[in-house]
Amino acid sequence: MDNTKEKVKKQFEHAGRNYRDSAIHAKGRDLEWIAEEIGRCPSPLLALDIATGAGHTAFALSRCVRRVVGYDLTPEMLRIAAKEAEQRGIDNVTWAEGDAERLPFPDRLFDVVTCRIAAHHFPRAERAFAEARRVLVPGGRMILVDNYVPEEADELLNRVETLRDPSHFRVRTLSGWTRLLRNAGFSTVTxxxxxxxxxxxxxxxxxxxxxxxxxxxxxxxxxxAPQPTRELLLLHPPAGPAQLILRKGMWIAVR
Structure with missing residues (x-):
């Protein structure tokens, strides 16, 4: 396993419960948008959630499909997710450990694949996306949700992200994420x-x-940082502490 992936495992073994409890991860409105999008898919029976973490996306999927596989590199995150599923009475999610770049599933198995707020940790995201495409049925959809960075702040924000979390690999621009999905072979990326x-x-x-x-x-x-870059990234409310502006996007990629 390469150094970046070891850092990912170490980071999420260290701070896993914080991600379970994080409002951004546990209650983001994008969870509802993912469920809405899956509701438009024809007969979404089997779903795969790559880098499932504490299972928040898998739990949202479980209400829309017959069965979900939550897949993650870090055993501790899978233990947290499995315990949370048991406490919630969710019984249509199973858990599997492994690398997003080498999915242990046959071709054309899943109707839907999701990857939410995780791909910025992948050292070879295009390979992971190609694997997601491989395991989708023809016409199946990958739903990607992740942070993106304005081009003007690309280098600086990635430096700050890596200082905060050494397991961070790279957050891309909007066009950068789109390009990676297209290069992975998806027929349509929106x-x-x-x-x-x-x-x-x-x-x-x-x-x-x-x-x-x-x-x-x-x-x-x-x-x-130069003032224009600071203005892109930071908010200074009249009352209250400084805030970082995290920009997020949601992509639909069709096999």
Whole structure:
């Protein structure tokens, strides 16, 4: 396993419960949008959630399809997800451990594949997307939700993200994510939604359990950025702490 994937496992073993409890992950409105989109699919019987984490997307899928497989690299996240499913009485989700770049499933098995707020950890995202396409039935859909970065802030935001969480690999621009999906072989790729999620910087660091010295370096990087870049990334409410503007997109890719 390469160094980036070892960092992912270490990070989510270390901070897994924080991601289970994070409002952005557990209650994001995009969970409803994913369910709405799946409702438009013809007979969505079997779904795969890649990098399922604490299982939030798998649980949303479980209300729309017959069966879901929640798939993740980190055993600790799968344990957290399985326990949460048991507590919620969800019995149509199964769990599997493995690498998104090497899915242990046959071709043309799933009606829907999802990957939510995770692909920025993938060192070879295009390969993971190609694997998602491989396991989809013809006409099946992949739904990708992830952060994206304005082109003007690409290098700086990725530096800050890596300081916060060493398992971060790369957040892409809107066109960058679209290009990766097309290069993976999908016949149609559509940006369905774009939105912003401001997050208090202190809470953002706490969720990842970022050490104090790395927090300070990340904040210094933001403070020293050119003013136009700071204005793209930061909010300073009249009352309250500084917030980072996280931009998110939702893509539909059809095999």
């Amino acid at each position: 940006v369905l939604r774009k939105w912003e999620t401001p997050v208090v910087l202190e809470e953002w660091f706490q969720r990842a359990k970022t050490p104090a010295h790395r927090q300070e370096e990340a904040l210094r990087t933001l403070r020293e």
